[in-house]
Amino acid sequence: MRAVSDGGPGRRRNQLLRVRGHSVAWLPPLLLLLAITGVDFHTTGEFRIISWIVLVPGIAAAICGVGLTAAFAVVALVTYFLADGAWPHQYRIGLPDFILVGIGGLLATLACAVRVRGERHMLHMRDITETIRRTVLRPLPPGWGGLDHAAVYLAADSEARVGGDFYDIQPGRYGTRVLLGDVQGKGLGAVEAAAALLGTFREAAYHEPDLLTVARRLEIRMRRHGLHVTALGREDGDRFATAVLLGFPVDAFDVVEAVVFGHEPPLAVGPDGVRHLPPGDGLPLGLGELVADGLPPLRRVPLAPGTTLLLTTDGVTESRDGAGCFYPLADEVARAVAADPHAADPGRLVALVRDGTLGHCGGRLADDTTVFAVRRLDETP
Known part of the structure; x- marks a missing residue:
């Protein structure tokens, strides 16, 4: 939703x-x-x-x-x-x-x-x-790629209705891949960069057997996009994008693969409580050439059955109240799940975070806000 x-x-x-x-x-x-x-x-x-x-x-x-x-x-x-x-x-x-x-x-x-x-x-x-929004944030069918999923997108500019946040699910021959990210900056330039990354993700995530290869394709696409924009004489060719790339392998139902490009790592919300996945320690997409390895490491994280992965963008993590305090996402989610384990269901979880974020900042969003939750259907109790 x-x-x-x-x-x-x-x-x-x-x-x-x-x-x-x-x-x-x-x-x-x-x-x-x-x-x-x-x-x-x-x-x-x-x-x-x-x-x-x-x-x-x-x-x-x-x-x-x-x-x-x-x-x-x-x-x-x-x-x-x-x-x-x-x-x-x-x-x-x-x-x-x-x-x-x-x-x-x-x-x-x-x-x-x-x-x-x-x-x-x-x-x-x-x-x-x-039309642009539906192209960038295409509707996802229920159970797409074997995942129970739910999403909320709130544009900081209520009239624009679309910004630099992006997410998608792509099933393929080697499992289902999930991408969520946030392009630096605002305006149509950010939307254009998000569309470029999503196009590459949808192809690479389907064809490539290795998640790191998908990550490399995304990094190259972001650099190519910047070179193209610069050649056109525009001043936004140095954009970058933070992102989280997840993989749900077909041969391993108890793990998730994760590559984190300078983004807040996902929250694992399930029967064992709430915990952050390990950070990727990588630079955002488009900045990989600044380091020797170029790509963040791929981490394989054990995932208990029924665990929901919660991914958010800066609109949630950087939301402030009147006193300047950040929204305590992990604490709020942990409190809700402790009171009602069904709060970990993707649909209820994104609604909880959406309402909590808007309530915390008084409805004044400083940045585009995306809340995305996914869970294997065959792992649901």
Whole structure:
């Protein structure tokens, strides 16, 4: 499962103005028109407010479509003419305010047209962003690769909905491989780098028998991507990415292979409690040429049946409260699992961490946040 921002302000407004699936956006301007007309008729001649009816198309412009706004502009003009003409001559407001209501209706209709065009453009851009997000963070079928899995992704920029965090599961001939990472920086450049790494992972994880070879392919891909970006004259060719690469071999159900590229190691959450997997002591992807070996070591870690591996990005580990304290991830997970062993289920675990992170930082995410949990299906008690 994934958690992303809802549709923009226009979409939220439209949802609020619907009852049983039907739009009631016409109701507020209609009530305002009736209220102004009623008050005008029930007050003395010295207190005429019928010219306030110019507010009606203005309100409609903010919440209705162009056609309905134009209709309210016409209705307001006709109502003004009839209401003002119903009074004795000495109490009539007259032609100046009639012109004011007409011009106000015209301007409101034009403003509504601009607003609708902007909302359509915004929705179109959000559709494009959603397509990009689904390309980078593709939907994963239940039980994909023999793993029970769940994921939550929260973009720090609620309107962008996509950033440099990435994750995937790739089953293959030599087992199932899992990748989670975080590209340094933000913006479309980070998304582009994440997409490049995921493309390489999906091919190498399927074909390569050795997990270290997959890791080497990822390192080379990150360097090549940087060279390509630099050749284009861009200034973000020095990006790097922290990542965790896991392997679940087909011939060993009681171990997991791990290569950690400068990332927080996963948490193993299961019947034996909560513990960190050993750190990889490696540099992030793209920086391997700075050391002699170039790659972090591959570690084979024993894994008890029913153990869930919890992987997170900086949005969780660097979340701070008002006092500047980091979110105590391991302690919170250990406390929850001790109270209820089923809290280690991937779906419940990512929901627990998501809610805990948002509660700890007061909903103000400083970085994109990904919570990803995987567990062998054939190891589930």
